[in-house]
Amino acid sequence: MSSTYGEKIKISVFGESHGGGIGVVIDGLPAGEAIDFDAVLAQMARRAPGRDKTATPRKESDLPRVLSGMLGDVLTGAPLCAVIENTNTRSQDYGDLLAKPRPGHSDYTAYIKYHGANDIRGSGHFSGRITAPLVFAGAVCRQLLERRGIQIAAHIQSVGSIHDKPFDPVAVPSALIKRLSASSFALIDESAEGPVRAEIEAARLAQDSVGGMIECAVTGLPAGVGEPMFDGLEGAIAKAVFGVPAVKGIEFGAGFALAAMRGSRANDAFCYQNGHVVTETNHCGGILGGIANGMPLIFRCAVKPTPSISQPQKTVDLQTGENTVLTIHGRHDPCIVPRAVPVIEAVTALAIINEL
Numbered sequence: 001m002s003s004t005y006g007e008k009i010k011i012s013v014f015g016e017s018h019g020g021g022i023g024v025v026i027d028g029l030p031a032g033e034a035i036d037f038d039a040v041l042a043q044m045a046r047r048a049p050g051r052d053k054t055a056t057p058r059k060e061s062d063l064p065r066v067l068s069g070m071l072g073d074v075l076t077g078a079p080l081c082a083v084i085e086n087t088n089t090r091s092q093d094y095g096d097l098l099a100k101p102r103p104g105h106s107d108y109t110a111y112i113k114y115h116g117a118n119d120i121r122g123s124g125h126f127s128g129r130i131t132a133p134l135v136f137a138g139a140v141c142r143q144l145l146e147r148r149g150i151q152i153a154a155h156i157q158s159v160g161s162i163h164d165k166p167f168d169p170v171a172v173p174s175a176l177i178k179r180l181s182a183s184s185f186a187l188i189d190e191s192a193e194g195p196v197r198a199e200i201e202a203a204r205l206a207q208d209s210v211g212g213m214i215e216c217a218v219t220g221l222p223a224g225v226g227e228p229m230f231d232g233l234e235g236a237i238a239k240a241v242f243g244v245p246a247v248k249g250i251e252f253g254a255g256f257a258l259a260a261m262r263g264s265r266a267n268d269a270f271c272y273q274n275g276h277v278v279t280e281t282n283h284c285g286g287i288l289g290g291i292a293n294g295m296p297l298i299f300r301c302a303v304k305p306t307p308s309i310s311q312p313q314k315t316v317d318l319q320t321g322e323n324t325v326l327t328i329h330g331r332h333d334p335c336i337v338p339r340a341v342p343v344i345e346a347v348t349a350l351a352i353i354n355e356l
Contacts, residue, residue: 006354011137016119023083024133031077043139046184046342064136082136099319100326104307128245131343138346141353149220153177154341155186159212160199165189169282172217172296186341204334207310212337214344215300223294225355232290240347249302253285308332
């Protein structure tokens with residue numbers, strides 16, 4: 001199982017949902033950089049469970065304990081290692097899942113690949129809990145990026161049939177980025193919060209779940225960043241984003257809508273603005289030929305509904321070889337989209353810092 005990402009700044013994620021703890025080792029960070037640990041904790045809190053009705057009631061403090069790589073608040077240049085303890089587990093809720101895989105989950109494929117030896121408790125290494133170390137790593141890296149003029153923010157673009165206002169693809173204000181990247185329920189149009197929460201609550205009351213879309217923006221990325229052709233900027237970001245459980249699709253700029261356009265509309269016209277080359281539109285999402293063009297980098301990713309729902313579902317019994325019905329117990333998110341927003345920001349930071 002490969003749980004590493006990056007070449008220049010490499011992360012290695014370890015642990016399982018109901019094990020003693022989870023964590024990450026980050027190699028390649030520059031020595032002498034100060035880290036605002038309160039800012040790191042603020043990002044961890046945005047993702048942490050048990051703090052909102054739209055999330056799982058499993059409550060974890062998610063306080064990372066740094067074992068190496070930082071002296072005081074300054075990076076030493078050694079591998080930065082952080083551990084997050086698991087303190088609120090109920091492994092008995094997962095007793096049947098090794099033999100009766102959840103529809104829509106990795107239970108069956110992991111059972112086949114690892115010959116039934118995988119830790120099924122809380123989904124083990126396939127759990128969304130593993131995204132907590134990703135947020136820690138991303139929170140550290142985004143501070144280094146911000147000092148170099150690069151900002152990252154994402155928001156809930158949609159949940160079910162409810163949509164937020166999209167980013168302006170040509171100009172994303174710094175004030176908006178700061179507000180979204182500090183929010184635990186990130187929306188551009190804050191009046192959409194009530195309808196979004198109502199959509200999630202309706203799914204929860206129906207013993208069901210609901211998915212959605214997350215839109216992410218990166219500003220300040222200089223033109224010329226990216227290594228085509230197989231290591232282009234889209235591919236680097238997509239690889240990191242697809243490491244987040246439940247992500248099933250990604251598009252950059254106008255994305256799939258480009259397929260219905262003519263070139264005369266899809267092409268982003270170049271012009272000079274204050275001595276810099278810019279584009280009048282941004283259908284390409286800030287990337288051409290796998291290389292940043294200096295405009296805001298915009299992408300969206302699709303997050304599927306949480307597979308663990310309370311309704312009875314058809315499955316199989318891998319021990320008896322018979323068809324059966326599974327009723328899932330335990331504590332699960334009716335919608336993971338709000339908590340996934342800081343995770344998408346984090347893995348984007350990991351991708352961008354490696355490209356620099």
